Amino acid sequence: MDLAFTNEEHAFREEVRQFLRDRVPPEMHRKLIESRNLSRDEMVAWARILNKKGWAVPHWPKEHGGAGWTPVQHYIFGEELQMYPVRDLPDFGTSLVGPVIYTFGNEAQKKYFLPRIANAEDWWCQGFSEPGAGSDLASLQTRAVRDGDHYVVNGQKIWTTLAQYADWIFCLVRTNPGVKKQLGISFLLIDMKSPGITVRPIQLIDGGYEVNEIFFDDVRVPAENLVGEEDKGWDYAKFLLGNERFSIASVGTSKERILRVKELAAKCRVGEERLIDRATFREKVAAVEIQLKALEVTQLRVVTNASKEQKGRQDPASAILKLKGSEIQQATADLLLEVVGPYTLPYVSEEDLESGNEPPIGPDWAAAIAPAYFNARKVSIYGGSDEIQKNIIAKAILGL
Structure with missing residues (x-):
């Protein structure tokens, strides 16, 4: 099995990166780096930028607006979105109900709903x-x-x-x-x-x-x-859930968050020492990076095997991606919380941040980290809890 990318795949990755540099609205980019929530209008605007490029629903069949990409191109696209960071369209339409409609829906449903999903006209x-x-x-x-x-x-x-x-x-x-x-x-x-x-x-x-x-x-x-x-x-629901595959591990998200951890830890001091220079902290970061690299290789194996899978059937190795991906996302959130330290704040809405007349207690980047840490507790539950993923691994992979 060859996990190396071809020259064409490297060129595609650079095309995606250049598109993101050119077209992602700067304010939206800043919010996502700082783990802040986007408004619906911001998400819809970005969705329409993607749709104009033809990248709103690249995983759909070409007759319904898909891009005709290979599994590796889909992987690269998803990873680059997560690492930039930026979001693709809200996946309830594009990744979940959309494929159900074009696979099992009637012609009237396809004609009405699919273009509206791609252009974010319906949420x-x-x-x-x-x-x-x-x-x-x-x-x-x-x-x-x-x-x-x-x-x-x-x-x-x-x-x-x-x-x-x-x-x-x-x-x-x-x-x-x-x-x-x-x-x-x-x-x-x-x-x-x-x-x-x-x-x-x-x-x-x-x-x-x-x-x-x-x-x-x-x-x-x-x-x-x-x-x-x-x-x-029930059959359609199983098909829907089986479409979660390449992005479920959120490798790109964890890569971006580790970079953020290092950047912020270089700004923080514990006494006269930068946090990033403390051996115990560096060991924690390195341990997460090692796990993330192993997860990335596992995900690439799943991508490599994608063409061999039965349509609509999920590779059981995806359970490993979900299980370890959730653990690593929570570990990176732990590291961010350690960086923010005493400046940890409760949730503050965007409106309150803009309208309040009290100065922030700590640096601007600190306010959203504690809410992001708490929000990350859910990732080991949604999309199939850790216990369910372990059952899948035991039955489908280990044969227990």
Whole structure:
């Protein structure tokens, strides 16, 4: 197996880097370096810059706007976005529901939704988890009952990321309670402006409101918004989750954060000594870098094997990427928190930072680090908890 990049792949990486240098809005770049949140308008503006370049949905089939890249090009693109750092489009539309629509949806759904997803005209959120159905997703209870040309939906979803911005939600709903729980689920597209939908924010440990709970009270959804066949939603959900592959380890994000750690540690002093010069701190950074290099090689192996995989089926080695990637992201957050030290601050909104008349306690870069540290606690849970990833590794890789 050859893990070296070709001359063409190196040229592609430089093309991506030059595009980012030329087109990423400076203010957005500054916010992301400082671990601050972007506004919806900023994310939409960047999405449209990508779409104009033809890079909004490069992983889609070419007939729907994809770029026709190789798996290695997809890997390079994702890594460079993470390292710059900058974000691609919100992946609920581009990486999750979009592929479900172009694979299982009807022609009317493809024609209407896909161009709007690529150009960020519709913001999507994911309606899977419920208070009693998280890791055991098949136990979901949100009901959808057919009533003529509509489904009537009642129930609750929770931990719905960025639902406060969403125009649409793709939902797993129970349409047949009388069969095995995986067999009675359907996949519905629901307009968030529909009467009967209530979005309630949940404050997280970092002080922010990234996730929400959503209540459906007699929400009428046109039957034409059913994707594929009724009661086949579990199959579509498995396909959706199987599309997470190359970026799940967030290698580029961790690389960028280690660079940030070194940069800031060079500015911080402990007595007369810079933090970056302390042997104990350098040992911690080196240990994380070694783990990250091993993770990067594992990810490249997954990318190399991608062409051999069955379409829509996830390489079980991706469980290793998720498990170790989560641990390393949390380790880099730990290092940043050690750098910020006594200047650790509670969450402060962008509005409060701009309108307050009290001077900051510490340097400007310190304010967002503690919230970023707390936010990183979630990465070992979402997308499949550490325990689930270990089960996958034990069964699919070790054969236990």
